Amino acid sequence: MIELDCRGMLCPRPIIELARHLEDVPVGGVIRVVADDAAAAVDVPAWCRMRGQEYVGSTVADDDVPAYDVRRLS
Amino acid sequence: MTFPGSSPLPSGSTSYLDSASGEPLHPAAREVLHRALDQAYADPRRLHGPARSARLMLDNARAVTAECLGVRPDEVTFTPSGTHAVHLGVLGLLAGRARVSNRLLASAVEHSSVMHAGQWHEARGGIFETMPVDSMGRLSPQIAGEAGQAAVLALQSANHEVGTVQPVAEVAGLAGDTPLFVDACASGGRLPLPDGWAAAALSAHKWGGPAGVGVLLVRKGSRWRNPFPGDDRADERSTGFENVPGALAAAAALQAVLSEADVTARQSKLVDRIRTAAAAIPDTEVVGDPDARLPHLVTFSCLYVDGEAIVTELDRLGFGVASGSACTASTLEPSHVLAAMGALTHGNLRVSLTRETTAEEVERFLAVLPGVVADIRREVGM
Incomplete structure (x- = not known):
């Protein structure tokens, strides 16, 4: 799994980072987006739906910033 | 006085595609507004000629609005905005149900005026909960039916951001004794008012009337109590000096758009x-x-x-x-x-x-x- 540090970034920046780095993981691998922007909670799952990837769910990083996990399907 | 006429792109050359925020004033409203501004200045509660004239115009605005919406004239109250009508509608129904319950249930996609009324209610010890919607933004009547007893249910006629029409009549049918508040600001003058409301709110500037005119509807027989300090006006539910020219222009615009x-x-x-x-x-x-x-x-x-x-x-x-x-x-x-x-x-x-x-x-x-x-x-x- 790789982790993208998107702390301090405003929408749509975390989603752009996610799209750019998806291919850094192999198909079946998980990429984690750590983002404090409120829009990411909605936009990461929406991006997965629109781009045909799997939204795994959210956790929180050590500093309580939300983290969103995405599995690459294609 | 400053008008932005000298800006590089005056409003006349912009294609204005934001009528959901505010529809340009309808020509029918402009004509009535100009005339009424000169004629409807007096206090409609006084007994002299100019006051009677203002009162006649206010009653006419109410009668026309009621006819356009298919409601009784005594169910219509003009307010200073659609937002104020929403606050009066939601909180007034809650006040009427205070002895039964203090739980307000609203769809998760209500206009911010409903959300703010809910937060205001919550800050004063009430309960405010929202019900989820589907991917189209529609509240399922089943979810509303399973949400349990509430003091008041709030559901918009149609969503102001995405346009989805809500199943108001079906939800009202499942609500039993629970009164339904319907925010009809997004659909007023565009779609018929749905059935089943105990109170409803509309906003004139959304259909081509002037800003500063809202409409509160309270169904005859509904338990509604003024949640705010009262007044002694022509209409017992309204407070402050009536905006008679605005109300008349709003009614004229509503009548005009319904014929179009x-x-x-x-x-x-x-x-x-x-x-x-x-x-x-x-x-x-x-x-x-x-x-x-x-x-x-x-x-x-x-x-x-x-x-x-x-x-x-x-x-x-x-x-x-x-x-x-x-x-x-x-x-x-x-x-x-x-x-x-x-x-x-x-x-x-x-x-x-x-x-x-x-x-x-x-x-x-x-x-x-x-x-x-x-x-x-x-x-x-x-």
Whole structure:
């Protein structure tokens, strides 16, 4: 799994980072987006739906910033 | 006095596609407003001639509004805004139910005026809960039915951001004794008022009346108590000196738009055209119900696009549109409507047509839109 540090970034920046780095993981691998922007909670799952990837769910990083996990399907 | 007539792009050369925020004043309202401003200045509660004249005009505004909406004149109260009508409607029904329950239930996609009324209620010891909606933004009557006993249910007639029409009559049928508050601000003058409300709110500037006129409807026999300090006016539910010219102009505009069914049909076709064209832009999602919707508005979101950037660029090109994206809002929170639907919140545009919007304007907008989206994406390397 790789982790993208998107702390301090405003929408749509975390989603752009996610799209750019998806291919850094192999198909079946998980990429984690750590983002404090409120829009990411909605936009990461929406991006997965629109781009045909799997939204795994959210956790929180050590500093309580939300983290969103995405599995690459294609 | 300052008017922005000398700006490089005066409003006359902008295609205004934001009627859901405010419809331009209808010519019928302008004519009535001018006349009434000169004639309806007196206090309608006094006994002299000018007062009787003001009272006659206020009663006429009420009668016309009631007839247009299919309600009784004594169910109509003019308020200083649609927002104030919402607050009075929600909180007044809650006050009428205080001995039974203090639980307010609302759909998760209500207008912020309903949400703020709920938060106000909560801050004073009440309970405020929201019910989830589906991906179209529609509340399922089943969820409303299973939500349990509430003091008041709040459900909009149609959503102000995505246009989806709500199943108001079905929800009212399942609500039993629980009174239903219907925020009809988005649909007023565009779709018939749905059945089943105990109280409802409308806003005149959304149908081409002047700003500063809301309409509160309280169904005869409903338990409604004024939640705010009262007054001693012509209408027991209103407070403050009546805006008689505004109310009369609002009624004139409502009467005029209801006689213009062809406008609604034309808008609905143009919205279909925009929906199809927007859906053809790569990585763009058109949201809201494609069929059971408001005739004049459509919302879509474009991946990787900054909402502020696209609104600003379209404005530069002469198109005035709204956005529900966080970066274009007064807070950093994205639209609670889009969030509740699970729809993409960034790169969001809401396009809403005025009664004068032409097919040519829509085509000019659609001609520039894909290029604007592509340019913004290119700038961020997408």
